[in-house]
Structures are given as C-alpha cells and as structure tokens.
Amino acid sequence: MARHDVVVVGGGNAGISLAARLRRLGCRDVAVVAPRPEHRYRPLLNYVAGGQAEMPELTRPMRSVIPDGCTWLPHRAVAVHASGREVELDTGERVGYNDLALAPGLEPDLDDIPGLAAAMAAGWSTTAHLDASAEATWQAVRGMTRGRVVFTIPPEPSPCGGTALKPLFLACDHWREQGVLGQMDVHLVTPYSSVLDLPFADRRLEPHLRRFGVTVHHGATVGGLDHVARTVTLRTGAGEETLDDVAHAFVVPHYRAPGWLDAVAGEGTGGLVDVDPTTLAHRTLPRVWGLGDAAAVATRPSGGALRRQVDVLADNIRRHRLGEELRTYDGYTIIPITVDRRRLMLVEFDRDGVPQPTVSWMDLTVPRRSLWAFDRYVEPVVYFRALLKGRV
Known part of the structure; x- marks a missing residue:
C-alpha cells in the first residue's frame, strides 16, 4: 500500500x-x-x-x-x-x-428536482453551472426573441450559488441590445426573502432587476419541471405556484x-x-x-x-x-455579479452576512467596467x- x-x-x-x-x-x-x-x-x-x-x-x-x-x-x-x-x-x-x-x-443532483434531467436532455432547460450545458445556455439566449424564461438561484449548499445571477443579467442585456427585451417575460426564483438575503448587496441589485423588468419570486425553489407542458412548478412558503408557457428554463440543479x-x-x-x-x-x-x-x-x-x-x-x-x-x-466569501454585459459588482461578506470589504478606498458593490474586465480577463490569468x- x-x-x-x-x-x-x-x-x-x-x-x-x-x-x-x-x-x-x-x-x-x-x-x-x-x-x-x-x-x-x-x-x-x-x-x-x-x-x-x-x-x-x-x-x-x-x-x-x-x-x-x-x-x-x-x-x-x-x-x-x-x-x-x-x-x-x-x-x-x-x-x-x-x-x-x-x-x-x-455533486449536481439532477434527480432532486423532478423533471429536470428530462428537461435538460430535451434542451428545454440549461444552466451555466454544468460544463456540458454552458454553451447550450448561450445558444438558447441568442436564439430567443420573445417569451417567458425562468432563472434560478439555487439553495445552499451550492458552488458559488449567487453567481447564478450572472447569466440572467448577461442575457437580459443581450436582449436589450437586440431590441427584444420588451418581448421577454423574465422571472427569477430565489430561496431567500430578498435577492441574496444580503441587504447591502440587495440594495444594489434590485434597481438593475427592475431596469430589466425581472419578476422576482422570493422564498421559492423549483419543485418540478415539465418540458412537454412547458411548466415550472415553484415551492413557496404558501404552497405551490406554477409558471405556464415557459419558453426556456435556466435552472441550476440542486447539489449534494x-x-x-x-x-x-x-x-x-x-x-x-x-x-x-x-x-x-x-x-x-x-x-x-x-x-x-x-x-x-x-x-x-x-x-x-x-x-x-x-x-x-x-x-x-x-x-x-x-x-x-x-x-x-x-x-470571508465573495460573489462577483455582472449587472450588464460590461459592468460588475463584488459582494464581500463573512459567515454572518456582515460586509467584509477588502479595500477601504472604493465601494466595490458599485458596478464598474474595471471590475468586469478584471473578473473576465485578469482573474483567469491569476488563477x-x-x-x-x-x-x-
């Protein structure tokens, strides 16, 4: 041995x-x-x-x-x-x-959400969180000009769960650039009582969600998908809610x-x-x-x-x-979030949700082009x- x-x-x-x-x-x-x-x-x-x-x-x-x-x-x-x-x-x-x-x-647990595995196999549901699905997510975004779409923030534990907001904002800004955002009905499902349950960050995020016309479902998780009927069922504190006629479901799987x-x-x-x-x-x-x-x-x-x-x-x-x-x-932990295709904010906090900024001379929760460029181009090199x- x-x-x-x-x-x-x-x-x-x-x-x-x-x-x-x-x-x-x-x-x-x-x-x-x-x-x-x-x-x-x-x-x-x-x-x-x-x-x-x-x-x-x-x-x-x-x-x-x-x-x-x-x-x-x-x-x-x-x-x-x-x-x-x-x-x-x-x-x-x-x-x-x-x-x-x-x-x-x-490990992603596709079976924890009924219908998710079948929906992904059919191409009706994709996610940036899975290697094999990231490119298909962009293809879905690029090919859409109208309809209802659903994005999710996964419950914990999840690898970098809050960054699931990145694909939402990148997609919305793409649709804005293409002139079709007004024909999109965008929904965000979050397990938290606010966007991320971080008041100092949520105050920055909420105006951008409103700017893109995103409907936010708080305190909710995905309870099931049906790619044939094109429905997404949500579990909330008040029971179940069904979103009908969904053109595409950008659902992050649960993890274990x-x-x-x-x-x-x-x-x-x-x-x-x-x-x-x-x-x-x-x-x-x-x-x-x-x-x-x-x-x-x-x-x-x-x-x-x-x-x-x-x-x-x-x-x-x-x-x-x-x-x-x-x-x-x-x-200490951090969530980098793009709010459009050229700006990004950094959310730094400790295990109690208390802000833990690494620099005192700049508020990194203010979206900036420089932060987006650093996250997109510099961080991979550093990594x-x-x-x-x-x-x-």
Missing part, C-alpha cells in the same frame, strides 16, 4: 491550490486524488453562458495543473478509513496518509456532498465534512481537514473564500505538527499562473 505525508482529495481549485501551497511550505510528499482528465476554471462558465468566453479558455489538462513534485492519483475516492489513516480509491487500492485534506467539491463522505460528515452538516469552521480541522477525527464546497465551513462557497481557506489550512497542518496554536478562518501554483 502506498503512503504519503499529505493526501489531498480533489482536483478543483481547493485541492490543487492547497497542494501547491503545501509544497511551498516545505511538504515534500503530497498526493492529489483527482479523477478528471481536465481541470476547469469554473467562474468562466458564466461568461461562456453569456457569450463572452469559450470553453477552451477555461480548460487545461489535469496533468498540467498538478503542482510540481506532487503525486497525481487519477482515481476517484470512495471511502475514508480514518482509524487506519487510509483513503480507498475506486480501484480498490488504499492510500495511507499522515494528514488528509478533503476538497472533493459538491458525495455519498462517500458520510463517514466524515457530522450530524446536521447535510453530508458535508464536519470541520471546525474556523480552523478547518475535523471535529472528531485527528489529522483530517476539510475545505471548499464540501466542508461545513458555515459560509457561502466561492473561489475567494477558498483563497483564505487554503492559506489557513496549509499553515494549520504545519502548526499542528509543531504543536502551535492554529490560525482561524473568518468565513492559472499564480493561484494554482500556491502563490496567492
């Missing part, structure tokens, strides 16, 4: 960035369990869905992003055997560890943690890795750590949140070995050239 000093499960932003940071801190034996042959910079999927990016821009071979000096295990983790400090792979092989960092991300995490999940975590949300250490299992979308860190998942989590967790593995006090993660190499 192979054994490594640190085993990182996950080949996304969290796993690759953490492995790179650990190497920079001097860890000589890091293994990364990552089954996919490709790595994607997922924030660009929203721009693909808005016709402002193409899939090759966000895709790299997984081998090319595995940090230098790390061992790549191109297999899927299927179980954690914490008593023996082992991770079981889908090959049946077990890999030993001294420290284990779990960052497998979330991988089932094999049950052994490291705690009661009330919804299947997420049961970590102390401040230190990212597992509450009961020694030398097991968690970060990213599949960890119970009590804040909304985002790439910006991962940057701080990676920094804290990598340092805490070192500190734990030296017997030093562990650092803490404050729950591939610095973040995945442990430099940020």
